[in-house]
Amino acid sequence: GAVVSQHPSWVICKSGTSVKIECRSLDFQATTMFWYRQFPKQSLMLMATSNEGSKATYEQGVEKDKFLINHASLTLSTLTVTSAHPEDSSFYICSVDYSTSKGHNTEAFFGQGTRLTVV
Amino acid sequence: TQLLEQSPQFLSIQEGENLTVYCNSSSVFSSLQWYRQEPGEGPVLLVTVVTGGEVKKLKRLTFQFGDARKDSSLHITAAQPGDTGLYLCAGGGNQGGKLIFGQGTELSVKP
Numbered sequence: 001g002a003v004v005s006q007h008p009s010w011v012i013c014k015s016g017t018s019v020k021i022e023c024r025s026l027d028f029q030a031t032t033m034f035w036y037r038q039f040p041k042q043s044l045m046l047m048a049t050s051n052e053g054s055k056a057t058y059e060q061g062v063e064k065d066k067f068l069i070n071h072a073s074l075t076l077s078t079l080t081v082t083s084a085h086p087e088d089s090s091f092y093i094c095s096v097d098y099s100t101s102k103g104h105n106t107e108a109f110f111g112q113g114t115r116l117t118v119v
Numbered sequence: 120t121q122l123l124e125q126s127p128q129f130l131s132i133q134e135g136e137n138l139t140v141y142c143n144s145s146s147v148f149s150s151l152q153w154y155r156q157e158p159g160e161g162p163v164l165l166v167t168v169v170t171g172g173e174v175k176k177l178k179r180l181t182f183q184f185g186d187a188r189k190d191s192s193l194h195i196t197a198a199q200p201g202d203t204g205l206y207l208c209a210g211g212g213n214q215g216g217k218l219i220f221g222q223g224t225e226l227s228v229k230p
Binding site: 091097106107112113115 | 125149
């Protein structure tokens with residue numbers, strides 16, 4: 001599998017400020033990473049697909065100008081929550097697309113998640 | 120739109136009991152994964168099944184992929200408090216690297 005490190009684990013910020021979350025693939029060159037949002041005791045909600053060297057693909061209803069994604073290298077994708085508001089408070093998780101050499105297994109390995117609280 | 124219906128969404132049982140979690144879809148998936156997530160952590164991959172009818176065992180956990188590759192189940196034998204967590208099924212292979220997640224099953228095993 002792949003080892004994925006997400007930083008920070010938790011962050012508290014003031015309303016109106018921006019917060020950057022990093023997702024690093026430590027032992028695997030990831031051309032594709034995914035960003036999810038998760039509410040308590042609920043499943044993961046895909047926000048966007050991060051593609052190395054190109055623009056991210058956002059899911060319907062996700063504001064691309066609010067959730068800026070940059071995937072400048074094969075080991076790092078960042079999610080910046082701009083002008084954060086209390087309703088943006090959530091658990092954000094990244095994952096690495098770790099498709100096997102056979103091509104039909106789509107396994108994901110996740111970071112530890114970031115708990116964002118906007119006050 | 121592909122959907123994975125996971126049930127039950129909440130399950131509270133006593134230590135030693137058995138349980139089964141189900142994931143069902145009208146769509147065929149190339150592969151299906153099961154993850155376990157603890158509070159404040161990212162999901163951890165438990166198993167991937169790819170062949171219709173496939174059964175995989177991981178200690179007290181048994182995973183099965185339906186013959187038509189549209190459904191899967193997770194059976195836990197003699198549950199222990201350490202099994203407590205959120206269990207997620209996810210289907211893949213149909214939308215590039217994207218995974219379709221079920222709603223999750225919050226399992227609580229009481230001593």
